[in-house]
Amino acid sequence: MKIVFRLVLAAALVALGVWLWFVLFPSPEKVIRKRLMGLAHTASFSSNEGNLARLAAAQNLAGFFATNVEININVPGRIQHNFLGRDEIKEAVLGARSTLGGLKVQFPDINITVVPDKQSAVADLTVEARVSGEQDLIVQEMKFTLQKTDGEWLVTRVETVRTLSILHFEPPRFPSIVLT
Amino acid sequence: MPAQKKQAAQTARTPRLPNWLRIALVGRNPKVTLARIVVLTVTCFVVFKFILLPIRIEGGSMLPTYRESSVNLVNRLAYLWHGPQRGDVVGIRLAGFHVMYMKRIIGLPGETVAFVNGHVLIDDKVLDEPYEKYDCDWNLPPVKLDANEYYVVGDNRTMPPQYHTQGVASRDRIIGKLLL
Numbered sequence: 001m002k003i004v005f006r007l008v009l010a011a012a013l014v015a016l017g018v019w020l021w022f023v024l025f026p027s028p029e030k031v032i033r034k035r036l037m038g039l040a041h042t043a044s045f046s047s048n049e050g051n052l053a054r055l056a057a058a059q060n061l062a063g064f065f066a067t068n069v070e071i072n073i074n075v076p077g078r079i080q081h082n083f084l085g086r087d088e089i090k091e092a093v094l095g096a097r098s099t100l101g102g103l104k105v106q107f108p109d110i111n112i113t114v115v116p117d118k119q120s121a122v123a124d125l126t127v128e129a130r131v132s133g134e135q136d137l138i139v140q141e142m143k144f145t146l147q148k149t150d151g152e153w154l155v156t157r158v159e160t161v162r163t164l165s166i167l168h169f170e171p172p173r174f175p176s177i178v179l180t
Numbered sequence: 181m182p183a184q185k186k187q188a189a190q191t192a193r194t195p196r197l198p199n200w201l202r203i204a205l206v207g208r209n210p211k212v213t214l215a216r217i218v219v220l221t222v223t224c225f226v227v228f229k230f231i232l233l234p235i236r237i238e239g240g241s242m243l244p245t246y247r248e249s250s251v252n253l254v255n256r257l258a259y260l261w262h263g264p265q266r267g268d269v270v271g272i273r274l275a276g277f278h279v280m281y282m283k284r285i286i287g288l289p290g291e292t293v294a295f296v297n298g299h300v301l302i303d304d305k306v307l308d309e310p311y312e313k314y315d316c317d318w319n320l321p322p323v324k325l326d327a328n329e330y331y332v333v334g335d336n337r338t339m340p341p342q343y344h345t346q347g348v349a350s351r352d353r354i355i356g357k358l359l360l
Binding site: 108109110111124125126128136137139140141161162163164165 | 238239272274275276277278279281283332345346347348349353
C-alpha cells in the first residue's frame with residue numbers, strides 16, 4: 001500500500017512538473033496563438049467608447065504590429081485596403097472606431113507554422129468579423145507573418161488568402177480585335 | 181447490536197428514493213447504465229467531431245434551398261469511395277473546420293465553366309439547374325478547371341457576382357457533403 005501511495009505521489013509530482021514547465025516556458029505556437037487572440041480582442045469594440053479610450057485602443061492595436069508592417073486586405077465586394085506602417089494602422093483604427101457602431105472580431109481557426117530558427121512564423125487563420133447593425137458576417141481566410149523582435153512576436157505582414165480562387169481564365173476563342 | 185444501530189441511523193439520514201424513480205434515473209442495473217452512458221458519450225464525440233460535423237447556416241447565398249440559421253450536418257465520409265459530384269452541396273474549409281463555406285458544385289475537374297446571361301455553361305452546354313429558383317443575369321468569362329479543382333457557387337444569384345462568394349475550390353478544401 002505504501003509503495004502504491006509513493007508511486008501515485010511520484011506520478012502526481014511529475015505531472016505537476018511537466019505542467020509547470022509548459023506554463024513557465026510555453027512553446028512559440030502557444031505564445032503566438034495567445035497574441036493573436038489578444039489582437040482579435042483589441043480589434044473588437046462596442047459603440048459606447050470615449051475619444052481617449054479610442055486613442056488608447058488604436059495605440060494598443062498598433063503595438064501588435066512591426067513598425068514596417070504591410071497589410072493587404074482584399075475581401076471582394078466589401079473591403080479593399082493596403083496599409084504600410086503602424087501610423088497608417090492607427091489612423092485606420094481611429095477612423096473605423098469613429099464611423100462604425102461596433103465590431104466583434106474572432107479568429108476561430110488558427111494554424112501556426114514556426115520556422116526552425118524560431119524567430120519567425122506564419123499563421124493561416126480564419127477571420128470572423130461582425131459589424132454592429134449589419135446582418136451579414138464577414139468571413140475571410142488570412143495569412144499573418146510574424147517575427148520575434150526583442151522577445152515579442154510582432155506581425156510583419158498580413159495578406160488575404162483566396163479560399164475560392166479564379167485563376168485560370170481561358171483565353172477567348174475569338175479575339176475581340178481582329179487584325180487584318 | 182451497535183452495527184445495526186449505525187445502519188439504522190444511516191438509513192434515517194439518507195431517505196431512499198422510490199423504486200420507480202431509482203429505475204428511471206439509474207436503471208435496474210446501475211453498472212450497465214454507466215457503461216451505456218460511457219459508450220453513448222464516446223460514440224457521440226467520435227461521430228459529431230470527426231464524421232458528421234454539425235453546422236449552423238449563416239447568410240443567404242444558398243437560398244431558397246437552405247434558409248439562414250437552419251442547422252445541418254456535413255458528412256465527412258461522403259467522398260470516401262467516389263469524388264464530389266455535380267449538384268452536391270458541400271462544406272468548404274477555410275483555415276479550419278469551425279467556419280466553412282457551404283456551396284453547390286457546378287463544375288467538375290477538367291471542365292470549362294462560364295456564366296452567360298445567368299445561365300451556367302459547362303463546356304459550352306447549358307447546365308440544367310432545377311434548384312435555381314431566382315432570376316440571375318451574371319456574365320462571367322470561362323474558367324478552365326484543373327485536375328483536382330471544382331467550381332462552386334451558391335443557389336441565390338440575385339446579387340451581383342462580386343458580392344457572391346464563389347469560384348474554384350481545390351479538392352483538399354472540400355471536407356464533405358451536406359447530409360440533409
